[in-house]
Amino acid sequence: MSNQQQKWLYLFLLSLVWGSSFILMKKALLGVTPIQLGAIRMLFTAFFLLSVAPKSLKKIQKKHYKYIVYTALAGTFIPGFLFAFAITSIDSAVVSILNSLTPFFALILGALIFGFAFKKTQLYGILIGLVGTLILILNGAVVNPNQNYWYALLIIIASVGYAFNANMVKKYLYDLNALSIVTGNFLLLIVPAFTVLAFTGFFSIFSFQDKILMQSLGYLAILSIVGTGVAKTIYNKLVHISDPVFSSSVTYLIPLVAIFWGVLDGEKLSPLQIFAGVIILLGVYLVNKKK
Template identity: 85%
Template sequence: MNNQQQKWLYLTLLSLVWGSSFILMKKALLGVTPIQLGALRMIFTSIFLLLVAFPSLKKIKKKHYKYIVFTSIAGTFVPGFLFAFAITTIDSSIVSILNSLTPFNTLIFGAIVFGFGFKRTQLYGILIGLIGTLILILKGAALNPDQNYWYAFLIIIASIGYAFNANMVKKYLNDLNALSIVTGNFLLLIVPAFIVLSFTDFFKNFDFNNKILMQSLGYLAILSIVGTGIAKTIYNKLVHISDPVFSSSVTYLIPLVAIFWGVLDGEKLSPLQIFAGVIILFGVYLVNKKK
């Protein structure tokens, strides 16, 4: 399988996995708090990766660790908590659409901070995407007055973190394999995640007989192992064989999968919100257009 075929295969797999992660977070939050969800997700993923991929750490050189630290914070630690809080107040399908801002931010910060190229068509795509985002947020706030759409800005901040992560991986960690990067990320995160978790009442209230809690931990295990550990490895591999903007365009397909699960779970979208989502995805298309 050549690189062209591989990158489309990885893009499809990531869209299915990450598109399902929003509903998994929503279900997990029935038994844990947002802080606990973020911390446990990192702990579960760290344990899994250190068990199956510990030897990959040998490939990380001293020059890499500075960027491993940056990518672990920007691409995992901060977004993990931001998404958990956002999904407590906004429908998971809306969160997935807002996550489509990642390619825009990847392009903007790639050009401004990392010196990657920037085309006029891509600028138009950014502006169109921002219009779609504004419509989505304003209509969502009107349609769901019980939901706090100020939390939408948490997803925007998270998407900026993902943008820095993608650009750093491409520019500074391109000589390091994807599994080593992800395992290095979570090696650094396991202790901070335990510290954060210890400041909650998780250990005090833990009970094997609590069915809701155990179900939440089951959702978290799937989310952590498949949706974070395996998926992030695939994502970093995708960045290596393509480019940051193409890789972040996985957000084309993520909302389609997330909306499917959201509708099955009783979430509702207005026609205007769906139209806003289409506007955002059209903007993403322009951002990724080569000519």
């Protein structure tokens, strides 16, 4: 399989997995708090990765660890809590749509801080994608007027973190395989995540008899192992064989999957939002266009 075919395969898989993550978070929040969700998700993922890929840590050299710390904080730790809080006040589909700002920030940070060049068509693609995103957001506000869109700021901050992470991986961790990066990230997050979880009082209220809590932990297990552990490995592979802007364009496709799950869960979707989704797909095509 050529790199071009791999890029699109990884993009499709990530869209499917991460697009489903928002409804899983929404369901998990029925039994845990946003802070607990973020911390448990990190711990589940860390234990999974350390159980299946401990040897990958041996490939991390001393020079890498500084950037492993940066990517762990910007690409996992901070966004994990921000998304959990945002999804308490905004529909899961809308949260996924707001996450589509990531490619825009990836382009800006890549050009201003990391020295990456970009093509004019990539800029056009991102701008078109953002137009589609804005249509989705504005129309969503009309369809759901009671939602608190101030929480959108949390997703914007998280998107900046994801963009920083993508550029950091491409610039400084290009010589390290994707699995090593992800496993290193979560190894460093075990102590902070466990500390945060302990301060929420989770261990004092935990009970196997609590059916709602057990269901939430089940959703979190799926979210952590597939949606974080496996997906982040695929994402870092995608960054290695493409570029930060194309890799971040997965966030243009994620809303389409998330909206599908949201509609099944009773969230509202208008014809205008479907049209906006088509605009977003056009943006993805232009971001990947070589000439």
